[in-house]
Amino acid sequence: MTTPANVTGVSRVIISFYEALEARDWAALEKLLDFDIVYEVPQTHERVSGRSAYMRFNRDYPGDWYLEVQRAYEDDIGGAAEVSFRVGGKEMVNVAFFELSAGRVRTIRDYWPEPYQPPPGREHLVERY
Amino acid sequence: MTTPANVTGVSRVIISFYEALEARDWAALEKLLDFDIVYEVPQTHERVSGRSAYMRFNRDYPGDWYLEVQRAYEDDIGGAAEVSFRVGGKEMVNVAFFELSAGRVRTIRDYWPEPYQPPPGREHLVERY
Numbered sequence: 328m329t330t331p332a333n334v335t336g337v338s339r340v341i342i343s344f345y346e347a348l349e350a351r352d353w354a355a356l357e358k359l360l361d362f363d364i365v366y367e368v369p370q371t372h373e374r375v376s377g378r379s380a381y382m383r384f385n386r387d388y389p390g391d392w393y394l395e396v397q398r399a400y401e402d403d404i405g406g407a408a409e410v411s412f413r414v415g416g417k418e419m420v421n422v423a424f425f426e427l428s429a430g431r432v433r434t435i436r437d438y439w440p441e442p443y444q445p446p447p448g449r450e451h452l453v454e455r456y
Numbered sequence: 457m458t459t460p461a462n463v464t465g466v467s468r469v470i471i472s473f474y475e476a477l478e479a480r481d482w483a484a485l486e487k488l489l490d491f492d493i494v495y496e497v498p499q500t501h502e503r504v505s506g507r508s509a510y511m512r513f514n515r516d517y518p519g520d521w522y523l524e525v526q527r528a529y530e531d532d533i534g535g536a537a538e539v540s541f542r543v544g545g546k547e548m549v550n551v552a553f554f555e556l557s558a559g560r561v562r563t564i565r566d567y568w569p570e571p572y573q574p575p576p577g578r579e580h581l582v583e584r585y
Contacts, residue, residue: 338531367585368574368582369549369569370569370570370571370572371571371572371573371574371584372584372585373574373578373582373583373584373585374582374583374584374585375581375582375583376583380581383581384578384581384582387578387580387581388578388581389577389578398531398534398536398553399531400529400530400531400534400535400536401529401530401531402467402527402528402529402530405527405529406529407527407529407536407538409536409553409565420498420567422551422567422569424527424538436538438549438551438567438569439569439572440498440499440551440567440568440569440570441499441569441570441572442499442500443499443500443568443570444500445497445500445502448518449502449513449516449517449518451516452504452509452512452513452516452517453497453502453503453504453513454502454503454504454505455500455501455502455503456496456501456502456503
């Protein structure tokens with residue numbers, strides 16, 4: 328995304344986080360993380376605890392992936408991001424929720440919504456695109 | 457959720473939107489919606505266009521569902537919500553992104569992240585919970 332000039336605070340940290348990941352700039356990434364960061368994927372019940380383990384998770388993550396923040400949002404405590412993700416010719420949307428502590432990322436809940444077939448019973452209420 | 461006293465603006469609209477849905481308060485819901493609202497489910501490529509169609513989508517939606525906003529976030533244009541959803545004994549997380557126009561909901565992108573099996577190749581990097 329083209330970062331708006333008025334992006335500050337939590338959104339700025341979230342955007343910097345994804346920029347560091349995309350650049351594989353591990354030194355920049357590490358500076359954004361709380362020592363006790365907890366990263367969770369609620370859909371698979373996977374968890375990574377602690378900065379060194381989470382750095383390894385990212386450095387060693389398989390695949391030639393690319394990501395780009397589409398939008399970043401915030402509240403008093405943390406924020407949310409809507410991210411486009413591409414790996415091996417597959418395009419996905421990633422959604423993540425962040426909590427910060429002293430300006431660093433303390434928790435991440437990372438969601439990967441996959442395509443699915445619409446449930447029956449609402450065909451008359453929608454169109455398909 | 458217990459709404460913090462300092463929730464205003466976009467987050468307030470998002471929380472009111474879910475409160476109206478949960479209460480089946482259709483008059484309250486309609487007041488929060490732009491006439492030209494577009495509701496999309498990117499995972500299924502379903503779309504509902506226009507306030508009257510979207511009101512019907514919600515009124516006629518099958519199942520005895522309940523929802524509760526866990527967190528609401530915002531940026532300059534819109535916001536995001538992390539919502540717990542319960543239907544027929546099944547608990548789900550719902551994530552939605554909103555854009556507002558003149559204080560009313562103009563677009564919704566609604567995500568329903570389902571459980572999935574972790575992909576192979578990262579077992580050594582995570583624990584399961």
